[in-house]
Amino acid sequence: MTFTDKLTRAVQSSGSVLCAGLDPDPDRIPKPLRDQIPDEGRLIFEFCRRVIEAVKPHVCAFKPNLAFFEALGAPGWNALEQVIDSIPSNRVVIADAKRGDIGNTAGKYREAFFDRLGADAITLNPLMGMDTIQPFTHYPDKAVFVLTLTSNEGAADFFKQRIEGGSSLSQYIAGELSRYQVQSAAHLGMVLGATQTTNLQPLLKAHPNAHLLIPGVGTQGGSIPDLEKVLENHKGVPIINSSRSILYAGRDNEDWIRYVTDQAVQLKESLHTISSRYAKKAS
Numbered sequence: 001m002t003f004t005d006k007l008t009r010a011v012q013s014s015g016s017v018l019c020a021g022l023d024p025d026p027d028r029i030p031k032p033l034r035d036q037i038p039d040e041g042r043l044i045f046e047f048c049r050r051v052i053e054a055v056k057p058h059v060c061a062f063k064p065n066l067a068f069f070e071a072l073g074a075p076g077w078n079a080l081e082q083v084i085d086s087i088p089s090n091r092v093v094i095a096d097a098k099r100g101d102i103g104n105t106a107g108k109y110r111e112a113f114f115d116r117l118g119a120d121a122i123t124l125n126p127l128m129g130m131d132t133i134q135p136f137t138h139y140p141d142k143a144v145f146v147l148t149l150t151s152n153e154g155a156a157d158f159f160k161q162r163i164e165g166g167s168s169l170s171q172y173i174a175g176e177l178s179r180y181q182v183q184s185a186a187h188l189g190m191v192l193g194a195t196q197t198t199n200l201q202p203l204l205k206a207h208p209n210a211h212l213l214i215p216g217v218g219t220q221g222g223s224i225p226d227l228e229k230v231l232e233n234h235k236g237v238p239i240i241n242s243s244r245s246i247l248y249a250g251r252d253n254e255d256w257i258r259y260v261t262d263q264a265v266q267l268k269e270s271l272h273t274i275s276s277r278y279a280k281k282a283s
């Protein structure tokens with residue numbers, strides 16, 4: 001099955017373009033669970049496992065962010081393997097690793113994320129060039145999501161800068177991805193910040209079939225109505241991520257998982273217009 005097939009089926013079966021970000025921070029995990037499991041590796045696994053179980057009907061994808069697992073060393077990596085194993089096979093797994101290195105090294109990242117961990121997709125930083133992306137492009141069942149215009153203020157430092165010819169660096173990246181897609185078996189998607197809706201139109205035009213990973217909804221304040229408008233005619237599927245607003249919705253309540261579920265349902269409902277557009281397109 002191609003990556004696009006898996007993603008469209010996941011959107012259809014969940015009725016949702018929502019992606020649950022898995023950024024498990026031991027200090028923010030609800031106290032009732034922290035008190036039960038003192039070992040941090042086991043704690044982050046068990047926290048993510050319960051979140052996955054609770055929100056899986058409401059999301060098309062899960063996005064574990066590597067930083068939160070790597071911060072714990074070997075126990076964190078073990079937890080990541082277990083977390084990915086506990087994600088149902090009909091949901092997309094995006095390893096948010098933001099890697100990017102010379103081809104020889106990128107091949108090892110590919111082995112780690114695609115072959116060993118079994119992720120469906122990885123996020124990549126394109127600043128070292130297309131040769132750093134190329135090793136990930138051989139497999140039709142995989143995708144890469146390339147940082148194109150990030151959600152943070154620092155996106156202005158590089159991505160929004162004008163380059164030769166007057167377009168922004170983001171526009172240039174989007175255009176190159178679209179051009180390279182022709183020779184790539186894997187899907188070449190873009191990471192676009194939900195906080196950047198006023199700047200997205202030229203990027204969507206430059207890579208009109210790209211699936212999108214859109215972080216920045218929830219804690220970072222990205223606007224869903226603005227996304228609805230800007231995505232109106234986009235052909236690729238927008239995967240809209242929220243991490244902290246879901247994970248930590250329950251704070252230290254005993255029944256924290258209920259708050260987590262409610263928050264995922266609420267976000268799914270707010271994304272209904274976008275989701276139904278893509279669930280229809282998929283059928």
Ligand SMILES: O=c1ccn([C@@H]2O[C@H](COP(=O)(O)O)[C@@H](O)[C@H]2O)c(=O)[nH]1
Binds near residue numbers: 021065096193242
């Ligand atoms: O431009 C980007 C790229 C990646 N991220 C990541 O997405 C989540 C967002 O977390 P929230 O808690 O929903 O704010 C996190 O893993 C970031 O590292 C991003 O925010 N912006």
